[in-house]
Amino acid sequence: MNRSTESILSLAPDASSAAAARKLLSPGKWPTLSASPEALWGECQGSGAQPYVVGVDLRTPELASKCSCPSRKFPCKHALALLLLEAGQQGTWTAAPLPDTLQKWLDGRQARAETAAAPKPEKPADPAAKAKREAARSQKITRGLEDLHLWLQDLIREGLQAARTRSYRDWDAQAARLIDAQAPGAARLVRQIPEHLPDETGEALLLHLGKLALLCEGWQHREVLSEPERAQLLTALGQPLDTAALPGEGPAEQWTAMGAQTEQDGKLNTRRTWLRRDADGQIGVLLEFAPQGTGLSAEWPARHSAALKVRFVPTAHPQRVLVDTSEARFSATSRQPAPVSIRELYAAYAGALALNPWVESIGFEIGPVSILPDPPQAHDDHGDAVPLLDADPYALLAHSAGQRMHVFGEWDGQAFRPLSAVPERRGAES
Structure with a gap:
């Protein structure tokens, strides 16, 4: 794990957590600070009589922390502050032994890691069971999209003006039915309908409803679609990506990170990082997801390039990519953009x-x-x-x-x- 101040603050789940962590950087608030190659731990004096006990596992590249505070955010402000103090070499650090609670936590993480790393006997694939599961899923999606198609027809029959009089519960109820039908992508489009209602022309709403209607039509005729078109349809419906079925990695090429956008969608944080291949200007987008309360990885610096192994998800319009970032080293680029109207x-x-x-x-x-x-x-x-x-x-x-x-x-x-x-x-x- 990179323990620079910038990388540590990028792990904060939100801006308020980062600000709260900075307020705890006074060494006087930390009666105990201890460091070893395996872990950091300390005691942070809060408003109560007993200080909070916080620890950070240093044995893995990703952040893992534990704190006795009641915060539900991860990492909490105490874990962030502990890392910042160590990165800035602030406070008096000793080699004090870990408290029992933190030692048990570290031992448990080690045991789980060893269990996960141990080779597991491969179970023979059962084609019949897999086909049965896929048939049941397809049947659920079919019923859900048939219901959606009828709902859209009723919406159009009533008139787009009438859509403005509907309560949010109507949109949420239809979205919930699509979630049950294992079509979360369609549910997301339904939840977005109220965003288009203020447009007096109705054009934005009609275009949005058209996307939903095309989902229904596409699923109905999925058997005649090409493999890339079918993959695109499944992605739009919100089906998980089968990375094992994708083509293997090619050679590393020079790509430039052009910028990123992070959004909250329900209980999920989503980041889109846009990349441009230096050789031909091909654009790709890397999607990252994290539940609310957990931090995404550090954002790549815009207008910096690195040698990356990039795989495109095969669709009719290839845009989404998977990237091997294990050896990514970004540096500022001096390439002057070409004119584009x-x-x-x-x-x-x-x-x-x-x-x-x-x-x-x-x-x-x-x-x-x-x-x-x-x-x-x-x-x-x-x-x-x-x-x-x-x-x-x-x-x-x-x-x-x-x-x-x-x-x-x-x-x-x-x-x-x-x-x-x-x-x-x-x-x-x-």
């Missing part, structure tokens, strides 16, 4: 939609563009413009230093979310 952005998105009607966004770099602050927009020399989403236009203007910019971001057909930017004649990272 906003018109080419439109064409790329249209091409992606033609191959995958459920694509939510594409990663793309536009430039050189000028930033307009009110309303936030980026426009190019051809007179085309895109609205900017979740962006501070004044920060972009300050970063540009009066120059036009190359901006990489996510385009969903409606708005462009900037993730990184460089001025036109300068290769500095944003």
Whole structure:
């Protein structure tokens, strides 16, 4: 585990935990601090009579900590502060023996790791049982999507204006039925319907309902789809990715991390990291997931490149990638972006939609563009413009230093979310 201050703070489950950890960096709050090659542990004096006992296992690359505090966040502020104190060489550290509770915890982790590493006898595959499970799952999905298709027909028959009068319970109830039918991707699209209701034209809502209708139609005709199209359909329905069936890894190639976006979806944290292959400009997106309360891995620095082994998930519109990051070493790139017009952005998105009607966004770099602050927009020399989403236009203007910019971001057909930017004649990272 990298124990620099930046990498430690990146493990915090939220900004408030990172801020709370910084407040605990006074050595006077820690009557005991102890370090060994296997673990860190300490006592942190809180508001109670007894200090909290916190330990961190140093034997594994991922973070593992235990604390007697009542916090449900992982890692808690005490574990973060303990790591920060050790990284900054603050406080008085000794080689005090571990308390029994922490020693039992470490021994238990060691025993579980040894059990997991022990070779297990392979059970012979049972084709009949597998076929039975797949048939039962397909039957559930079929019933759920047939119910969804009827529900969509009723929605259209009532009129889109009537959809605005429905309560959130209607959307949640339909989404819950799709979860039971093992179609969480369709359930997610149903939960997103209220986001499109404020649009008075109804165009956004109709487009969104069209994606749901295509899911129903695609599943009904799945047998005539090609393998990449069927894989795309299953992904849109939210079926888990079978990594064992993917092609093997190829040679390491130079890829540049272009930016990342982290979102919360229910009880899940999702991060999209966009990559661009230096050789030909091919774009890929790496998806990472973590339950709420647990931290994602450290975010890759934007506009930095590394030699990576990348595998594309085979679909009609290849975009999602799997990456071997075990030997990734990122360094700043000095490559100057090539000019790409906003018109080419439109064409790329249209091409992606033609191959995958459920694509939510594409990663793309536009430039050189000028930033307009009110309303936030980026426009190019051809007179085309895109609205900017979740962006501070004044920060972009300050970063540009009066120059036009190359901006990489996510385009969903409606708005462009900037993730990184460089001025036109300068290769500095944003």
